[in-house]
Amino acid sequence: MNDRAQQAEEEWRRERPDIDAGVMATVGRLLEAAQLMERDKLAPLAAQFGLQKGEFDVIATLRRAGTPYRLMPTELYEGLMLSSGAMTSRLDRLERSGLIERLPSPSDRRSVLVQLTPAGLALIDKVLPLHVANEQQALAVLTAQEQGQLNQLLAKLISGLRS
Structure with missing residues (x-):
């Protein structure tokens, strides 16, 4: 499974090694987890x-x-x-x-x-x-x-x- 946050972190580390790409990855994962929970778990159950x-x-x-x-x-x-x-x-x-x-x-x-x-x-x-x-x-x-x-x-x- 593609870890989009890791990929973005690696790209930022390459392009802008002066910024904290790790924190961006953490927040990205948190937001993605919330989005996946809503889209794949919570909304479909309510729709049933x-x-x-x-x-x-x-x-x-x-x-x-x-x-x-x-x-x-x-x-x-x-x-x-x-x-x-x-x-x-x-x-x-x-x-x-x-x-x-x-x-x-x-x-x-x-x-x-x-x-x-x-x-x-x-x-x-x-x-x-x-x-x-x-x-x-x-x-x-x-x-x-x-x-x-x-x-x-x-x-x-x-x-x-x-x-």
């Missing part, structure tokens, strides 16, 4: 159930919120790191599919709550074990210890990027 990857993320976020499986739209888009416009289009599609419903907020007449419908709850409960198995399969190339190390290192990296 008539969902886009982003729609799966919304119903999964509502499910993990616990009973009654509802959140404010702001909580959803902040939790998923989306713009409000991107969230609105996802919610519109999910509502048309009968997987979520928008309810008036009892505390603020100007806002709504987004809640899983029984069909949405049934779907996420059906898909979630397959999703976890899919992720386990994707990470199976790493030992349990390596998976733990990767998890810790990524958490540290994300924390550093946020500060």
Whole structure:
């Protein structure tokens, strides 16, 4: 299998030996891994159930919120790191599919709550074990210890990027 990051690193070392091509290779691999995970593992599974990857993320976020499986739209888009416009289009599609419903907020007449419908709850409960198995399969190339190390290192990296 062609390691594109290694090839790019070698080319940069040849063309610009004065720069740190190793760091470019590391970031390239991280981005490629995320892209491959999304394209080859996550998106196809969601599509099997008539969902886009982003729609799966919304119903999964509502499910993990616990009973009654509802959140404010702001909580959803902040939790998923989306713009409000991107969230609105996802919610519109999910509502048309009968997987979520928008309810008036009892505390603020100007806002709504987004809640899983029984069909949405049934779907996420059906898909979630397959999703976890899919992720386990994707990470199976790493030992349990390596998976733990990767998890810790990524958490540290994300924390550093946020500060």
